Amino acid sequence: MDFKSEWKKLLLIAAVFLAFFYLPVGKPRFDSAVMESLQLVRWYAREHVLLCLVPAFFIAGAISVFVSQASVMKYLGAKANKVLAYGVASVSGSVLAVCSCTVLPLFAGIYRMGAGLGPATAFLYSGPAINVLAIILTARILGVELGIARAVGAVAFSIIIGLLMHLIYRKEEAAKAASQAAMPEPVAARPLWKNGLYFASMVGILVFANWARSGDMRAIFLCCPGGLSTYAVEGRIVQKTEQTVTVVDTKGNTHTLPAALLQGTENLQKNNANESIYKFRWAIVLALLAVFVYMVGRWFNRAELTEWVGATWGFAKQILPLLLFGVFIAGFLLGRPGADHEGVIPATWINKAVGGNSLRANLLASVAGAFMYFATLTEVPIVQGLMGSGMGKGPALALLLAGPALSLPSMLVIRSVMGTGKTVVYVTLVVIMATITGMIFGAWF
Amino acid sequence: MKKLQILGTGCPKCKKLAENTDAAAKALGIEYDMVKVTDINEIMKFGVMMTPALAVDGQVKVVGKVPSPEEIKKMLA
Numbered sequence: 001m002d003f004k005s006e007w008k009k010l011l012l013i014a015a016v017f018l019a020f021f022y023l024p025v026g027k028p029r030f031d032s033a034v035m036e037s038l039q040l041v042r043w044y045a046r047e048h049v050l051l052c053l054v055p056a057f058f059i060a061g062a063i064s065v066f067v068s069q070a071s072v073m074k075y076l077g078a079k080a081n082k083v084l085a086y087g088v089a090s091v092s093g094s095v096l097a098v099c100s101c102t103v104l105p106l107f108a109g110i111y112r113m114g115a116g117l118g119p120a121t122a123f124l125y126s127g128p129a130i131n132v133l134a135i136i137l138t139a140r141i142l143g144v145e146l147g148i149a150r151a152v153g154a155v156a157f158s159i160i161i162g163l164l165m166h167l168i169y170r171k172e173e174a175a176k177a178a179s180q181a182a183m184p185e186p187v188a189a190r191p192l193w194k195n196g197l198y199f200a201s202m203v204g205i206l207v208f209a210n211w212a213r214s215g216d217m218r219a220i221f222l223c224c225p226g227g228l229s230t231y232a233v234e235g236r237i238v239q240k241t242e243q244t245v246t247v248v249d250t251k252g253n254t255h256t257l258p259a260a261l262l263q264g265t266e267n268l269q270k271n272n273a274n275e276s277i278y279k280f281r282w283a284i285v286l287a288l289l290a291v292f293v294y295m296v297g298r299w300f301n302r303a304e305l306t307e308w309v310g311a312t313w314g315f316a317k318q319i320l321p322l323l324l325f326g327v328f329i330a331g332f333l334l335g336r337p338g339a340d341h342e343g344v345i346p347a348t349w350i351n352k353a354v355g356g357n358s359l360r361a362n363l364l365a366s367v368a369g370a371f372m373y374f375a376t377l378t379e380v381p382i383v384q385g386l387m388g389s390g391m392g393k394g395p396a397l398a399l400l401l402a403g404p405a406l407s408l409p410s411m412l413v414i415r416s417v418m419g420t421g422k423t424v425v426y427v428t429l430v431v432i433m434a435t436i437t438g439m440i441f442g443a444w445f
Numbered sequence: 446m447k448k449l450q451i452l453g454t455g456c457p458k459c460k461k462l463a464e465n466t467d468a469a470a471k472a473l474g475i476e477y478d479m480v481k482v483t484d485i486n487e488i489m490k491f492g493v494m495m496t497p498a499l500a501v502d503g504q505v506k507v508v509g510k511v512p513s514p515e516e517i518k519k520m521l522a
Contacts, residue, residue: 104454105453105454105496106494106495108494109494113489314458317457413485416485416486
C-alpha cells in the first residue's frame with residue numbers, strides 16, 4: 001500500500017465512521033430535525049414543483065433561447081450611451097443571467113470591453129437577484145412583498161452602487177481605452193408581438209395556476225421559545241380547542257398551533273374579484289394553455305422548439321437537485337416555519353442574532369450573506385427557515401440582497417478582474433446598502 | 446493540426462460545447478488539439494463576454510451558445 005496517496009481516503013473513512021459512531025439518533029432534537037427536513041422537502045415537492053417551478057423552468061428556458069442577448073448587450077458596449085447603460089445593466093440580469101455562472105464573464109466583459117466600471121458593477125449586483133427563477137420562487141415562498149422588494153431593491157441599489165464605484169474611480173476610468181467585444185449575431189425570427197404574446201401566455205399560466213384564495217382572517221401567533229417576535233397566518237380558522245388552533249392558510253397549508261401562542265385574530269375583507277378568479281382558475285389556465293399550444297405550433301419551427309425544450313431541461317437538471325438538497329439541509333438546520341418545528345439550531349439563537357429589525361441584526365444578516373455561498377435559488381429555503389425561526393423581514397431582505405450577489409469564491413474572481421482595492425470597496429458598498437435597505441423595509445412592513 | 450479552444454468558466458453549457466466540438470472534430474477525422482480556457486482574464490483576451498465560446502486556431506467562431514455538432518463541423522472545415 002502506498003501510504004502517501006492513500007492517507008486522504010483513510011482520513012475520510014475515519015471521519016465518516018466517527019460521524020456515524022456518534023450519530024445522535026434518539027436525541028429528540030436530532031430526530032425532530034430529521035423529520036422536519038423530510039416534511040419540508042415533501043412540502044416543496046407537493047406545493048411548489050409542479051405548478052410553480054415547472055412553468056418557471058419553461059419560461060427561463062424560453063428567455064435563454066428566444067430573447068436576443070446580443071441586442072441587450074448592444075446597450076452595454078463600449079460606444080453605449082452611459083446613462084442608458086446604467087438602466088439597462090440594472091435590469092438586464094433578468095434576461096441575461098438565468099444561470100449564475102454567466103454573471104461573472106459578462107461582468108468582466110462589460111468592465112473591460114464595454115460601458116465600464118459603473119455599469120459593470122450595477123450588472124454584477126443586480127444580476128443574480130433579479131433573474132426570473134429567483135423572483136418567482138421568492139414571491140411564492142416568502143411572500144409577494146419580499147419578492148417585489150428584492151427585485152426593486154436590487155435594481156435601485158445596483159444603480160447607486162454602480163454610480164458610486166464610477167465616482168470613486170473616475171480618474172482611472174477616463175484613462176482606460178475600451179476595446180470592442182465579439183458579440184453573437186442577433187437573429188430575428190419573428191415579430192416582437194408574437195414573442196411578447198408567447199411569453200405573456202406562459203407568465204399567465206404561471207400566475208393563474210398559483211392563484212391563491214383570499215383569506216378571511218389573519219391570526220397572529222407568538223413565535224419561538226421566549227416569544228421575542230410574532231408571525232401572522234392569513235386564512236380560515238377551521239378548528240379551535242383549548243389546546244390547539246388549526247388554520248388553513250391562503251396557500252392551502254394547514255397549521256396546527258398551541259392555543260397558548262395565539263395572540264389574536266383580525267377579520268379581513270373578502271375580495272370578490274379574487275375569489276371568482278380563484279373559482280375559475282383552472283378554466284383560465286386551460287384556455288391559456290390552448291392558446292399557447294396553438295402559438296407554438298403555428299409560429300415556431302422544430303429546431304427552435306427542440307432548443308427551447310433542451311434549455312428548459314438544462315435548467316431543471318441543474319437547479320432542481322441543488323434546490324431540493326438545499327431545502328433538506330435548511331429543514332434539518334432550521335426546521336419549518338412556526339413554533340414546535342425546530343431544527344438542529346435552536347430558534348432562540350436565531351431570534352437573538354437576527355430577530356427584530358435592529359442595525360446589528362441587519363448588518364449581521366448582510367455580512368453573513370455576503371460571504372456565504374448559495375447555490376442557485378437555495379437562498380430561498382434558507383431564508384424561509386431563518387424567518388420561521390424568528391428572523392425579521394428586514395434582515396431577511398438584507399440577506400437576500402447581499403447573499404446571491406456575493407460569495408467568497410465570487411469575490412476571488414472579482415478580485416482577479418478588477419484588483420483588491422476595488423473589490424474591497426465594492427463588497428463594503430454592498431454590505432452597507434443591503435443593511436440600509438433591510439432596515440427601511442423592516443421598518444415599513 | 447487545428448487548435449480548438451473552449452472558453453468558459455466551467456458551467457454545464459461549456460461541457461456540452463466541448464462534447465459537441467469533440468464529436469464534430471472526430472466525425473471530420475481531422476487532427477486537433479482541444480484546450481479548455483477557464484481563467485476569466487484569458488477569456489477576456491479573446492474579446493468574448495458571453496460564455497461558452499469556441500475559438501478555432503485563435504479565431505472566435507461561436508459566442509454565447511452551444512451549436513450542434515453539425516454546425517460546428519462547418520466551422521472546422
